[in-house]
Amino acid sequence: MKSNNRNGLTRLIYNPTARSLFFQAVVLGGLLWFMLTIIGNVMTNLDSRGISTGFGFLSQPAGFGISQTLIEYNETFSFGRTFIVGLLNTLLVSALGIVAATILGVFVGISRISPNWLLRKISMVYIEILRNIPLLLQIFFWYFVVLQTLPRPRDSITFGEAIFINVRGVFVPKPMAETGFTFYVILIVAAIIGVFVLGRWAKRRMIDTGQQFPVFWTSVGILIGTVLIGYFITGRPISLEYPELRGLNFRGGISLLPELLALWFALTIYTSTYIGEIVRSGIQSVAHGQTEACRALGLNEKQRMNLVILPQAMRVMIPPMTSQYLNLTKNSSLATAIGYPDLVSVFAGTTLNQTGQAIEIITMTMLVYLTISLSVSAFMNWFNKRVALVER
Amino acid sequence: MKKIATIVGAAMAVTAAAGVNASTLDSVKNRGALQCGVSDGLPGFSATDSAGRWQGLDADFCRAVAAAVLGDAEKVNFVSLTATERFTALQSGEIDVLSRNSTWTLTRDASLGLNFAGVNYYDGQGFLVSKDLGVDSALELDGASVCIQSGTTTELNLADYFRMNGMSYEPVLYDTSDQTTAGFEAGRCDILTSDQSQLSALRLQLSNPDAAVVLPEIISKEPLGPVVRQGDDVWFNIVKWTLFAKINAEEMGITTVNAEEMLSSDDPSVQRFLGVSGNMGELLNLENNWAYNIVKQVGNYGEVFERTVGKGSPLNIERGVNALWTDGGIQYAPPVR
Numbered sequence: 001m002k003s004n005n006r007n008g009l010t011r012l013i014y015n016p017t018a019r020s021l022f023f024q025a026v027v028l029g030g031l032l033w034f035m036l037t038i039i040g041n042v043m044t045n046l047d048s049r050g051i052s053t054g055f056g057f058l059s060q061p062a063g064f065g066i067s068q069t070l071i072e073y074n075e076t077f078s079f080g081r082t083f084i085v086g087l088l089n090t091l092l093v094s095a096l097g098i099v100a101a102t103i104l105g106v107f108v109g110i111s112r113i114s115p116n117w118l119l120r121k122i123s124m125v126y127i128e129i130l131r132n133i134p135l136l137l138q139i140f141f142w143y144f145v146v147l148q149t150l151p152r153p154r155d156s157i158t159f160g161e162a163i164f165i166n167v168r169g170v171f172v173p174k175p176m177a178e179t180g181f182t183f184y185v186i187l188i189v190a191a192i193i194g195v196f197v198l199g200r201w202a203k204r205r206m207i208d209t210g211q212q213f214p215v216f217w218t219s220v221g222i223l224i225g226t227v228l229i230g231y232f233i234t235g236r237p238i239s240l241e242y243p244e245l246r247g248l249n250f251r252g253g254i255s256l257l258p259e260l261l262a263l264w265f266a267l268t269i270y271t272s273t274y275i276g277e278i279v280r281s282g283i284q285s286v287a288h289g290q291t292e293a294c295r296a297l298g299l300n301e302k303q304r305m306n307l308v309i310l311p312q313a314m315r316v317m318i319p320p321m322t323s324q325y326l327n328l329t330k331n332s333s334l335a336t337a338i339g340y341p342d343l344v345s346v347f348a349g350t351t352l353n354q355t356g357q358a359i360e361i362i363t364m365t366m367l368v369y370l371t372i373s374l375s376v377s378a379f380m381n382w383f384n385k386r387v388a389l390v391e392r
Numbered sequence: 393m394k395k396i397a398t399i400v401g402a403a404m405a406v407t408a409a410a411g412v413n414a415s416t417l418d419s420v421k422n423r424g425a426l427q428c429g430v431s432d433g434l435p436g437f438s439a440t441d442s443a444g445r446w447q448g449l450d451a452d453f454c455r456a457v458a459a460a461v462l463g464d465a466e467k468v469n470f471v472s473l474t475a476t477e478r479f480t481a482l483q484s485g486e487i488d489v490l491s492r493n494s495t496w497t498l499t500r501d502a503s504l505g506l507n508f509a510g511v512n513y514y515d516g517q518g519f520l521v522s523k524d525l526g527v528d529s530a531l532e533l534d535g536a537s538v539c540i541q542s543g544t545t546t547e548l549n550l551a552d553y554f555r556m557n558g559m560s561y562e563p564v565l566y567d568t569s570d571q572t573t574a575g576f577e578a579g580r581c582d583i584l585t586s587d588q589s590q591l592s593a594l595r596l597q598l599s600n601p602d603a604a605v606v607l608p609e610i611i612s613k614e615p616l617g618p619v620v621r622q623g624d625d626v627w628f629n630i631v632k633w634t635l636f637a638k639i640n641a642e643e644m645g646i647t648t649v650n651a652e653e654m655l656s657s658d659d660p661s662v663q664r665f666l667g668v669s670g671n672m673g674e675l676l677n678l679e680n681n682w683a684y685n686i687v688k689q690v691g692n693y694g695e696v697f698e699r700t701v702g703k704g705s706p707l708n709i710e711r712g713v714n715a716l717w718t719d720g721g722i723q724y725a726p727p728v729r
Contacts, residue, residue: 050622051483051505064547065554065563075551148578167579168537247535248525248582249562258580259564339542339565339575349476349542350565356504358480 042359057355058083064350066341068257079351086346087368093260093342094329094372097267101328102321104268105275112280123276131273136334138270143262143338150258153245162242170256171243180237184230191226195219259340263332271328275321282317283309314387322380326373333369343368416488416620416627417461417677425467428454429487432472432568435593436701436709437493437513446470449700450491453512453618456690457489457634460682465689474567475544479504482619489631490619493587495545500619509631511617513701514713514722516610517549518588520595523603525582530609534559537581541565541572549612550585573597576604587614592707630676637683639725640665641692643716648695651688665728672728683728693723 012018046053058080065075070088073081111123130138148167151157156166164171202213231237243253286309294304335342336349343365352361420426430438430450438450446454446468455465471487482490483505493515494500496508519530527533530553540546542565554561564581566572573594576584584594591606598604620631641647644662646654655666664670666687667680674680690696694716698704702711715721 046505048623049483049505052503064551065561067562067564075555144574144578148575148580152579248533249535249537251535336542337567337571339567339571341565345542345565350547353476353479353542353544354499354548356479356500358483 046359051356053357053360055360057357057360060355062351062354064354066346067339068260068341079355082351083343083347083364086341086343089341089346090329090332090335090343090368091372093263093267093332093335093340096264097271097328097332098325100264100268101271101275101324104272106279108272108276109279109283112276113283127273127276130269131277133270135266135270135331136337138266139262139334139338142265143258147258147262153249156245156250162240164243164245164250167258168249168255169258170261171250171253172256173240173242174252174254175238176241178237178239180234184234184237187230187234188226191222191230195222198222257340259335259338262338263335263340267328267331270331271324274324274327278317278320278324279313282313285316286312311387312389315384315389318380318384318387322377322384325376325380329372329376330369416624417630420461420488424462425469426454426458426461426489427469427471427487428457429471429473429478429481429490429492430454431492432474434493434569434590435596436589436705436707437593438470438472438491447700449513449696450493452690452696452700453491453635453638454489456638456686457618457631459685459689460634460637460678461630463679463681463685465685475541476567479506479619482506482621485621488620488627493590493616494619496615496617497545505622506619507622507628509618509620509628510635511615511723512635513589513616515587515589515614515616517546517585517612517614518591518610519607520576520584520586520591520604521582521607522576522579523605527607530607530611531557531559533561533583535561536583537562537564539564539566539572539575539581539584541569541586542567544586545612545614546586553611569594570597587616589701589707589709592709596706626677630678633676633728634686636725637665637686637728638690638693638696639716639723640728641683641687642694643718643725646687646692648688648691651684655684661727661729670729 043053059078061076062079062082063075064082066073066082066085068089069085070092071085073085108123108126111119112127114120114123150165150167153164153166153168156164156171158164162173198219199215202215206212241252243250243255290308290312291304294308299307332342333344336345339345348361348365352358355361428451430446430448433439434448436448438446438448441447451470454468454470458468459465471481473481473487473490473492478490478492478494479500481487489509490506491512493513494508495515496511500506501508519533521527521533533554538550538561540550540563547563547565550561550563562581564575566575569586569590572584572586575581576594577598584591586594588606588610595601595604595606618631618635620628622628644659644665646662646665651666654662655668657663657666660669662668664672666684667673667682671680673682676682679685691699694711697711697714701707701709711719711721713722715723717724
């Protein structure tokens with residue numbers, strides 16, 4: 001029995017799975033101990049220095065104003081609310097930036113390998129210059145050099161007394177829902193569903209019979225038709241509220257703060273240079289033989305791009321594209337330099353300073369960026385799986 | 393399981409104990425220099441001059457502490473901090489004393505683990521507007537865009553004032569006072585709000601100072617003073633009495649120029665103050681000539697005030713409430729005895 005037991009132990013020691021499990025457990029335990037020590041230290045030291053801790057401050061009234069709020073907010077709301085307001089502002093500028101940077105980046109990337117010499121060179125210069133200027137300088141450039149030199153509110157640049165541009169931002173009319181608006185929305189949603197159904201039908205028909213149907217132009221026609229004709233049928237359910245200069249500032253309408261615009265432009269342009277390079281490298285990574293094969297099969301240029309080159313290029317492009325999206329989101333925290341009220345400026349700035357709860361607030365802020373990054377990452381991984389090469 | 397918990401607990405206790413700060417006085421003496429937190433550039437209070445030397449009321453307070461502790465007013469490492477960074481820098485031990493036009497409020501005193509050592513300058517919040525706006529009173533500012541430096545009590549006072557008077561406003565926050573001034577000059581906002589003393593300083597930085605005017609309203613109390621960490625009473629006393637020494641010196645008429653002759657004064661209170669007799673310095677754990685060093689090397693409160701923000705400076709601010717209590721002001725220091 002005894003020797004059998006030793007045998008069992010020896011076998012366990014020499015078992016690679018057991019050994020790796022053991023060492024992983026040791027490392028994990030060490031890490032946990034390290035974290036617990038840090039947390040314990042922090043609590044003890046904060047306490048011994050008389051610094052108050054805890055998350056109770058989140059329900060205290062904030063008492064300060066914020067220039068751009070996507071949800072209802074005023075000074076009487078809580079510090080917790082400032083967190084949400086800041087977070088939404090961060091998400092807004094990130095989303096705007098990601099969409100614009102992708103569109104611009106794809107355009108630049110394709111131009112970079114275009115047969116047109118001028119286009120190719122312009123996009124090369126664009127990428128090489130703007131990729132190499134630090135983002136913070138670009139933000140300062142857009143804010144202090146471009147947007148802060150616009151005229152004062154009284155001498156605004158105006159387009160038909162509806163859109164006003166001045167140093168305080170861009171003011172555009174605000175659409176207001178009137179009676180019949182719900183019906184109008186239902187109509188548009190129905191049209192969108194219709195377009196989807198049409199698309200699926202056309203695809204099936206093409207697979208079954210080989211006949212093609214001009215899906216794209218039909219869809220555009222249906223959508224535009226619904227939007228325009230529906231607008232009049234439902235009795236003009238949208239009215240516009242025009243901005244107007246009253247007292248010191250413009251009131252009414254939608255105002256786009258110069259801080260938002262500067263940050264958006266800078267993030268878009270800076271990130272688009274990287275996306276451009278990703279798109280170019282993705283397309284170039286598809287072997288030239290594929291192009292030749294397409295020609296041999298008699299596919300036209302558009303079909304070659306859409307059906308053969310891009311699907312393969314996507315596989316190369318998506319992982320680096322994900323990190324650019326994450327970068328853009330994190331870079332949006334540079335907002336604090338020009339006073340755009342993002343999470344870092346509002347919550348890790350003003351709220352931190354008014355409450356002094358540095359550790360709690362910085363931890364929350366870091367967790368938010370982590371969560372945003374992981375969510376974007378998860379989405380892109382899912383998308384990547386969808387377009388990945390299916391190996392048979 | 394219990395054993396592990398004990399080990400973890402013991403290790404935590406050890407590392408935590410190692411984390412507690414040694415006495416600030418000892419660490420300053422060992423370092424041979426004072427780490428002093430100042431602003432990132434506010435003329436009259438703390439800003440570098442053309443020779444790169446820190447000048448101003450707050451900067452000179454750092455020098456006074458260095459003179460008292462180390463006997464040499466020049467042994468100061470100035471650490472420039474934004475409004476948002478300042479208290480964290482003090483809490484974490486990066487600086488020994490914060491002398492950065494910081495307002496003494498209950499929240500800061502009670503919840504940040506800090507102690508305010510007194511009031512170096514009595515201030516109040518005001519408004520700077522451009523003249524072509526044609527505004528005479530802050531009550532005509534409904535709907536205005538307001539430039540503010542973030543992380544200050546100013547943000548809260550502003551919100552309170554506009555709400556109380558039923559007016560709306562759009563806050564535009566900047567990180568540094570330079571950016572705030574730039575935003576105001578570009579017309580991004582109608583008003584710039586800050587402490588009145590700062591407004592006078594910022595107005596001088598505008599390309600055309602005459603185009604802007606400081607409104608008469610003062611909407612808050614802003615007692616500005618030096619700050620230290622809580623829990624080190626020896627150090628707290630030293631910083632507190634450095635300030636009192638400057639004020640007392642002015643009251644006794646001791647200046648940089650006459651400090652040396654005053655050493656032979658017959659007045660017992662002057663003798664005690666300058667360390668000729670008594671052991672006042674020892675009680676503070678300092679040399680007995682601590683106050684002499686302050687006055688001789690830096691000057692008394694009045695001298696410093698006039699040199700940095702008063703008549704002898706471009707800011708040209710009146711003493712007002714910052715005059716001694718004997719001159720109708722509220723600057724008053726407990727006696728050195």
